[in-house]
Amino acid sequence: MKTNFTTTIKSATLAFAVLMGSSALMATPPPVAKTVYSIVADADVATSTDWSLTSGGASCSCTPNFTIDAIHIETDAFSVGSITLGAVASLFITNGSVFSVTGTLILDAASAVNISAGSGLSVSGDLVNNGTSITANGNIGLSGNYTGLNSSGISGSGGMKTGGIVSLDVSATTFGSGTGCGAGPCATGTTPLPVTLISFSANNNGTGVSLSWSTGSEINNDYFIVQKSIDGANFETLEQVAGAGNSNHVNNYAIVDNGSVTAVTYYRLKQVDFDGAATYSYPVAIESAQTASAQLSVYPNPTAGTANLSFTNLGKGTTINITITDISGKVVYANTSITSSERTNTNFDASSLASGMYVVNAICNGNAYHEKLMVSRVD
Numbered sequence: 001m002k003t004n005f006t007t008t009i010k011s012a013t014l015a016f017a018v019l020m021g022s023s024a025l026m027a028t029p030p031p032v033a034k035t036v037y038s039i040v041a042d043a044d045v046a047t048s049t050d051w052s053l054t055s056g057g058a059s060c061s062c063t064p065n066f067t068i069d070a071i072h073i074e075t076d077a078f079s080v081g082s083i084t085l086g087a088v089a090s091l092f093i094t095n096g097s098v099f100s101v102t103g104t105l106i107l108d109a110a111s112a113v114n115i116s117a118g119s120g121l122s123v124s125g126d127l128v129n130n131g132t133s134i135t136a137n138g139n140i141g142l143s144g145n146y147t148g149l150n151s152s153g154i155s156g157s158g159g160m161k162t163g164g165i166v167s168l169d170v171s172a173t174t175f176g177s178g179t180g181c182g183a184g185p186c187a188t189g190t191t192p193l194p195v196t197l198i199s200f201s202a203n204n205n206g207t208g209v210s211l212s213w214s215t216g217s218e219i220n221n222d223y224f225i226v227q228k229s230i231d232g233a234n235f236e237t238l239e240q241v242a243g244a245g246n247s248n249h250v251n252n253y254a255i256v257d258n259g260s261v262t263a264v265t266y267y268r269l270k271q272v273d274f275d276g277a278a279t280y281s282y283p284v285a286i287e288s289a290q291t292a293s294a295q296l297s298v299y300p301n302p303t304a305g306t307a308n309l310s311f312t313n314l315g316k317g318t319t320i321n322i323t324i325t326d327i328s329g330k331v332v333y334a335n336t337s338i339t340s341s342e343r344t345n346t347n348f349d350a351s352s353l354a355s356g357m358y359v360v361n362a363i364c365n366g367n368a369y370h371e372k373l374m375v376s377r378v379d
Contacts, residue, residue, distance in 0.1 A: 034088060037064040038072040044232055045071075045079045065089075073099045073119075078283055080232070082125065085110040085132075093119045093138065098280045100124070100268075107132035109150065115140065115158060120279050122197075125372070126164065126357065129154075129172070136160065139279070143197060144372065145357050148172030161217070163197070164357045164374070195221050195243075195271050195279070202267050202286040203295065208258040209286050211267055218247040225270040226255060232266040232283060243271070295369075296362050302374035309346040309360060321363045322346065324373065326356065350375045 036054040039045065045064075052059045054072060064071050067086030074095045082103030085091055090112035093099050100122040107113060109131035115121055119138035126144035129152040134140075136158040145164035151171040154160060160174065168178060200213040211226060221243035227235035238259075244251045257267075269281035297310045311320060324333040333348060350358075353375045362369045 034069055035064070036070040036072065038074055039077045041075065045077050073097050076280055078102060084108055085113070087111070093121060095119065098122055100280060100283070102283065104128065106130070117157065122279070122281065141197065143199065148174060195219070197269070197281055200269055200281050200284060202284045204286055208256045209265070210254065210256050212252065212254040213269060214253070215244070215251045218244045218251065220273045220275070221245060222272050222274045224253065225272065227268050227270055228257065229266040232285070235268060296360070296371050298360055298371045298373050302376040303350055304376055305349070305351045307348045307350050307373055309348055311344050311362070320344070323361045324348065325359050325361065332358065
C-alpha cells in the first residue's frame, strides 16, 4: 500500500501569504466538526450498530469517520481491512481492550493516539506513523513493519514488538530511541509484550479447517485458546493449546477444526499469560468447501531465494495478474498468466531483493488477494 503526502497549491499559497503578512489569509480557519464515538460490542468497527455517540450519550446506527472523529475502543474490536487515521482524528484504546487491525494502519499525523495500561493495539500488517505522537502505556504488536516519519514518536510505560523491522527517519523516535532495528522487542518500554505473533492462518482442507500460527518469541505464555465465530463478533472456545512459556525462537502451532463450517467462519487466538492476563489476535475468515473461492499461498516464507506463489480453487483458463511491492508501494515484480488447471504455481526469484517485508498482490475473477512475503538474505 503506497501512501502519498502531497502539499497542494492552495496550502502553499496560504503559507506564502502568512509569511508576507496577509491579514485576509491569517484568520484562524474554523475547526473541523468532530463527533466522539465509543464502541459498545465486540465486533467489526465497520458495523454501524456497534457504536454509540459519546458526545450526547445516544446510541446510533452509524459508523465513525476515521479521518476526523474521536474513536474510543472500550471493548475488544477489530477491523476487516486497513485503516487510515486522519490528521484531525484521535484514537483511545481503554478498559483493557484490544483493537485488532487486519491489514495496514496508517497514522497520518493524527491528533492523538492513546493506549491505556492493560489495553493493546494489534496490527496484522504494517504500521506507518506519519507524525503522530503515540502514548502507549499498553502494548503494541505488529506482524509487519513499523515506519516512523516526520517527528513521530512512541512513549509511555508499555512496549512494542514487531514481526518485521523498525525504520525511523532522523526526526522519529520509539520509547526515547532514534535507532531502527530488526524483528523482535527492539522498541520496548518497561512492559514487553508476552508473545510476538508472526502469523495466524486458516485453510479449508476439504474435510476440516487447518489452523496454524507461529510466534517469534514468548514471555510467560501459559496457553492459547482457539476461538470460533459464525458472525465475526461472538466467539466460542474451540480448543486450548499449551504455550512455550518463555522462548526466544520461532514456535509453530497447528490444530484442525473438524466441526461444521458456515458460508463464512471466523477464527481468532486468545493468548493467556501465567498470571491470567490475555490478549487477542486479529480474526481470520474461511469459507466453506461449497463456497470456497480462490486461495493464494506463498512459501517458503521467509525466503532467501525462490518463493512459490500457489493458487488453488481456480477454473481452467483463469487470468491471474500478480504484482509484488515493497512496503513503500514500489512494484518489484509483475506477471500475468493463464491457468491450465484448478491449481497453478508461479516461482518468484527474490534473491536480488533487499531483506525486508514485501506484499504479494494478485487479481483474478474480479477478486483481490494479498499475502506478505518476508525476504531474509544472508550476505
